[in-house]
Structures are given as structure tokens and as C-alpha cells.
Amino acid sequence: MEHLESEETEGRQKLHDTRHNFISSIAQNMDLYGLSETNGRLYGTILFSDKPMTLDDMSQALEMSKTSMSTGVRSLTEAGMLSRVWEKGVRKDLYQTDDDWYKSFTSIFVNRWRESTDKNKNAAVKAKSELEFLFQITGKGSLREEIQKDLEILDQAVRYYSWLNEVINLFENGGIFDIIPKK
Amino acid sequence: MEHLESEETEGRQKLHDTRHNFISSIAQNMDLYGLSETNGRLYGTILFSDKPMTLDDMSQALEMSKTSMSTGVRSLTEAGMLSRVWEKGVRKDLYQTDDDWYKSFTSIFVNRWRESTDKNKNAAVKAKSELEFLFQITGKGSLREEIQKDLEILDQAVRYYSWLNEVINLFENGGIFDIIPKK
DNA sequence: TCGTACGTACAGTTTTTACCGTACAAACTT
DNA sequence: AAGTTTGTACGGTAAAAACTGTACGTACGA
Structure with a gap:
């Protein structure tokens, strides 16, 4: 015993x-x-x-x-x-x-990424519109070229964040589980 | 001037x-x-x-x-x-x-998540096998039930990490871009 | 080969974060 | 209503992280 x-x-x-x-x-x-x-x-x-x-x-x-x-x-x-x-x-x-890990971890992931992606995208859009205005009123010269170059970067940024946003949606609405099923 | x-x-x-x-x-x-x-x-x-x-x-x-x-x-x-x-x-x-944001950010994401997912999955598998052995040699009683319960949790964990691993693969091999195309 | 310029290891300092104990407000019990 | 119990705001402290300056090894140029 x-x-x-x-x-x-x-x-x-x-x-x-x-x-x-x-x-x-x-x-x-x-x-x-x-x-x-x-x-x-x-x-x-x-x-x-x-x-x-x-x-x-x-x-x-x-x-x-x-x-x-x-x-x-x-x-x-x-x-x-x-x-x-x-x-x-x-x-x-x-x-x-x-006890549903998929739910727990997906939601925390989505929340974090959603927030930051939104912020960055908004910042990019804002910067873009500011520079577009600046571009308008700037005469030809090196400054104008620099603005042009920045605009291209920002454009890429906006596109990237839009894409990322859709990725986040895929997780939020559960579409990801159609592609990779739960085990 | x-x-x-x-x-x-x-x-x-x-x-x-x-x-x-x-x-x-x-x-x-x-x-x-x-x-x-x-x-x-x-x-x-x-x-x-x-x-x-x-x-x-x-x-x-x-x-x-x-x-x-x-x-x-x-x-x-x-x-x-x-x-x-x-x-x-x-x-x-x-x-x-x-200048390819998709590449830059995806790779850093994949690396981080891959590493941690692997670690956690291994830890879960290890814990599971330890408890399975313990379960074998444990007579009926409350302890046995607790082990049983832990095993269920670990089982779920392993399945979750396997799923997550496939998600990471989707980003690593670019399959995600078939589902959500670059913009 | 010597001298100089560059990048980084290291140790010290500052700033930030994590954590605790006290004290108090809210809610429950009698 | 008075007395407890529970959760948290707050201020202080300890631990960790970020940042800096110095000092040194390495590589290039003369």
C-alpha cells in the first residue's frame, strides 16, 4: 500500500x-x-x-x-x-x-494584425495624398523627382496592405479552413 | 528667385x-x-x-x-x-x-512562425508520449483520469500546430498568392 | 609594411518594462 | 447597515532592454 x-x-x-x-x-x-x-x-x-x-x-x-x-x-x-x-x-x-485553439489563436492573430495593417494603410494613403498635392505644386527639378519616387514606394505599400488586409479577412471569416481544413 | x-x-x-x-x-x-x-x-x-x-x-x-x-x-x-x-x-x-514587400515581410513572418510552431509542436508530441507511457503504468484512479484529460488537450494542440504548419507552408511556397493575388 | 578607416565587442548608463505591496472602492453576506 | 471579501489603481522597486562611448581587431590604401 x-x-x-x-x-x-x-x-x-x-x-x-x-x-x-x-x-x-x-x-x-x-x-x-x-x-x-x-x-x-x-x-x-x-x-x-x-x-x-x-x-x-x-x-x-x-x-x-x-x-x-x-x-x-x-x-x-x-x-x-x-x-x-x-x-x-x-x-x-x-x-x-x-478550448477551441483555432478560435482563440486566430482571433488574437486577426485582432493584432488587423489593427496594425489598418493604421499603416491609412498612414500610407495619407502620405500619398499629401505628396500628390505637393507634386502638383512643385516645379520640375530634383525635388519633383524625389516626390515621384516616394509616391511609387507608397503606392507599393498601399497595395501590399490591401493584400494583407484580404489575407486577414481570410482568417477572420474562416475561409482559410476551406483551403486548409482543421485537423 | x-x-x-x-x-x-x-x-x-x-x-x-x-x-x-x-x-x-x-x-x-x-x-x-x-x-x-x-x-x-x-x-x-x-x-x-x-x-x-x-x-x-x-x-x-x-x-x-x-x-x-x-x-x-x-x-x-x-x-x-x-x-x-x-x-x-x-x-x-x-x-x-x-523593394519587394511581399517577399520581405512574408519571409520574416514565415521564419518567426515556423520556428515557434516547430518548437511547440515538438514539445506537445514529447509531452504526449510521456503521458501515454505514464498512462500505461498508472492504475485506475483520479490520476489516470487527469492524464487522460491532459492527453486530450495535447492531442488538440498537436492537431492545431499541424494545421498552423500547413498555413505557414502556404505562405512560404507562395500558394497564398494563388488564393489572394498580389495587387 | 605602416597608417588609417571601418565595423563591432564590450562595459557602463539610461530608459523602459515587469512585478509587488499597500490601500481603497465595489459587491456580497449577514 | 455594518462587516467582509474581492479585484484593481497606484506608487515604488527590481529586472530587463535599449542605447552610447571607448577600445580594439581587421582590411584596405599608400
Whole structure:
């Protein structure tokens, strides 16, 4: 019996270690999604939790302050990686991960890229129109040529961002799954 | 004549400002590609330069130390955003941007995502095999159930990363352009 | 071969970010 | 309504990153 118990705790330790290693891996690569490694570890911890977690649970699990958990949870929630869940009789806020990775990771990807692409495209369009005006009122000369050259670059930029925008749409509306089906 | 000269410098100033604004925009969003804002500004500056730039040129343009330019240029070069170019009679190293944005940005995207996806997938596969072994030698009980549950999560992870891997391939081999043509 | 110019390694400094503890506001319990 | 409990804003601190100047190795030109 004694022996079995030790096997049990040993196995539990192994399970914990394995989890920990995997969580470390995804946490280290979470910067691709705009999340810090710590928040990645937080996400991983909640992902493997068998039940929704409170801030105190997280604080204990990661041995970090509750304040940090609070801000981390906010980031993850805003990114759409986490959602708050209700349980009657429980006063504390409970959080859990969405178990559809396609949805979670696609949405965070789309949000980030959409925002930056829009900004850049707008900046390019604005710059272009400014230079087009400047081009009009500039007499022949080296300046005029420089403007011309900048306009070509900006034109390319706008086209690139338009393309990128469509790529993002493909992910947002799920069209990507027609091309590369979920596994 | 005096008047025309002032118009010329005024126009040049306007051109400079417009450039600067656009460069700021793309620099601020360069973190999506794993580059710092400063390096983004560096990229933008070289992009709009009419000729290849030396480290001293960059240092002067950004009012930053040559050392920083050196490290920045290295990052950008490694990322495939910049290439060194030769010019006879010029001792200094010359750098210029590749003018194909599709190529530049796709390659940097692919490299980053490929690396992290591989790592995560390997970590998931490793964890899975460890837990499968653990599952074998574990008698019925709560631990066994937990392992089971983790295995399901890992299974989903592996499938997700496989899918993501194919998505990355789509960008790497240019298949994406069949679906969403360049503009 | 010597001298000069270029790029970068390295160490020190500044700036930014991450994290924590305290304190307080909101919400729940009794 | 008073007393708890919970989450977060805020200010301070520790850790990390960005940036700089110096100093040195390397390569080119005389």
C-alpha cells in the first residue's frame, strides 16, 4: 500500500513536470501573439486546470502576486484567450480558457494584425495624398523627382496592405479552413 | 528667385515630414515582425533613401550612435529585410532594402512562425508520449483520469500546430498568392 | 609594411518594462 | 447597515532592454 501511494505521487509529479515543460514551451512563443511569457504561462496554467481558476488559484500556482494575476487576466481576456465564467455560490471571479485553439489563436492573430495593417494603410494613403498635392505644386527639378519616387514606394505599400488586409479577412471569416481544413 | 528658393525648401520640408510620419507608422507596428520600433524606423529610413546607406549615413539620419546602427542593421539583415550591396571605390558597407514587400515581410513572418510552431509542436508530441507511457503504468484512479484529460488537450494542440504548419507552408511556397493575388 | 578607416565587442548608463505591496472602492453576506 | 471579501489603481522597486562611448581587431590604401 505504501508502495502504491509512492507510485501515485511519483506519477503525479511526472504529470506535473510534463505539463510544466509544455507550458514553458508555449509561453516562450507567446510573444508571436503579443503576450508576454508570464501571461503565456498563465494561459497554459489555466488551460490545464481541471476547473476554472480564481485569481488566488493562479497566484498560488504561479507563485506570483495577485495583482499581477489581475493584470495578466485582463490582457488575456482582452485578447480573447480567456473568458470569465459563472458559478453559483462562488464569489470570486472564475476564468477558463476557450478550448477551441483555432478560435482563440486566430482571433488574437486577426485582432493584432488587423489593427496594425489598418493604421499603416491609412498612414500610407495619407502620405500619398499629401505628396500628390505637393507634386502638383512643385516645379520640375530634383525635388519633383524625389516626390515621384516616394509616391511609387507608397503606392507599393498601399497595395501590399490591401493584400494583407484580404489575407486577414481570410482568417477572420474562416475561409482559410476551406483551403486548409482543421485537423 | 528668392521666393522660388523658399518654396523649394518648404516643399522639401513637407516631403521630409510626410516621409517621417509614414515611417513612424510602420515603425510602431514593426513588433508584429519581431522588430523593435527603432529598427523599424531604421528600415523605413533606408527604404526611402534614394541610394544605399552607410552606417554613418544612418547614424546621421536617425541621430543615433553608429554602434546602434550596426546592431540594428544586423537584426534587419538576419531578418531578411536588408541586404548589403557593393559599390566599387566605396570602402564602407552599403545597405539597402529589398523593394519587394511581399517577399520581405512574408519571409520574416514565415521564419518567426515556423520556428515557434516547430518548437511547440515538438514539445506537445514529447509531452504526449510521456503521458501515454505514464498512462500505461498508472492504475485506475483520479490520476489516470487527469492524464487522460491532459492527453486530450495535447492531442488538440498537436492537431492545431499541424494545421498552423500547413498555413505557414502556404505562405512560404507562395500558394497564398494563388488564393489572394498580389495587387 | 605602416597608417588609417571601418565595423563591432564590450562595459557602463539610461530608459523602459515587469512585478509587488499597500490601500481603497465595489459587491456580497449577514 | 455594518462587516467582509474581492479585484484593481497606484506608487515604488527590481529586472530587463535599449542605447552610447571607448577600445580594439581587421582590411584596405599608400
